[in-house]
């Protein structure tokens with residue numbers, strides 16, 4: 001049994017306030033890529049995890065791995081032999097660990113025939129949105145979600161410069177924590193150009209603090225200058241460039257990868273994503 005763990009992209013990310021526990025209130029338009037990790041499971045007596053794949057080297061294999069944390073969230077966890085095939089960079093702003101945790105919750109719910117446990121937000125603010133990887137508007141601390149049918153499929157290039165960025169550090173560096181939300185009613189965006197034009201009027205409030213930590217983000221945005229719009233996702237350092245067609249995105253990805261062989265570069269189409277495989 002396996003589940004895909006697609007990359008999440010924050011097309012917008014407005015920080016609108018802060019709760020008394022220090023967590024920030026957000027208003028974000030989120031979509032999912034057709035690139036990601038894969039979690040597989042086989043029945044077994046003990047719960048074990050093996051991490052494979054080109055991006056597996058820097059990912060913890062112990063109990064702190066979010067896949068094992070997800071397994072522990074079940075009321076009566078049993079055994080399973082889990083394999084996480086890692087293709088997304090870690091600490092990259094595209095929800096790698098959160099999407100892995102969500103995939104593990106869906107997978108183990110099927111394997112163990114148990115309901116997906118409540119309270120997945122405890123594993124990470126991005127986990128609930130990754131559980132049902134659709135285009136959605138996310139508010140609160142990541143726990144208030146509403147699917148929105150306003151976007152066409154978006155040809156996109158994702159670029160990460162290979163510099164991990166720790167999310168808590170980025171939030172800590174925010175100087176203004178109360179910013180305006182997105183409009184109450186989001187517009188219907190019928191083509192990639194309209195989507196890019198509207199997203200350009202919105203913000204990622206974490207971009208400034210992330211760039212102070214990882215100046216390489218400036219170089220990534222410059223490399224994406226041929227896109228209709230280039231912005232950072234989440235707390236960085238991954239940036240996305242939006243293109244009119246997949247052919248343009250494929251070509252831009254090829255050129256960026258050739259110029260910067262050390263970077264992680266992927267052409268993708270952002271859209272609703274079917275979770276099961």
Ligand SMILES: C[C@](O)(CO)[C@H](O)COP(=O)(O)OP(=O)(O)OC[C@H]1O[C@@H](n2ccc(N)nc2=O)[C@H](O)[C@@H]1O
Nearest residue numbers: 022023024025098124125126127141167168171234235
């Ligand atoms: C930036 C986003 O990726 C946008 O989707 C998420 O808000 C962060 O999601 P995440 O990485 O799953 O976050 P968590 O693992 O829950 O939190 C990491 C740290 O980020 C900060 N954090 C996170 C989410 C949030 N709404 N407010 C915060 O202040 C907290 O310091 C927290 O300790």
Ligand SMILES: Nc1ncnc2c1ncn2[C@@H]1O[C@H](COP(=O)(O)OP(=O)(O)OP(=O)(O)O)[C@@H](O)[C@H]1O
Nearest residue numbers: 065066090091092093094095096097098100126234
């Ligand atoms: N399955 C996992 N994959 C990647 N990192 C993991 C995983 N489990 C735990 N981690 C730890 O979580 C940290 C954050 O990684 P993750 O890929 O979730 O990044 P992120 O940038 O915080 O994502 P987000 O977009 O949700 O902010 C890593 O540095 C790593 O130590």
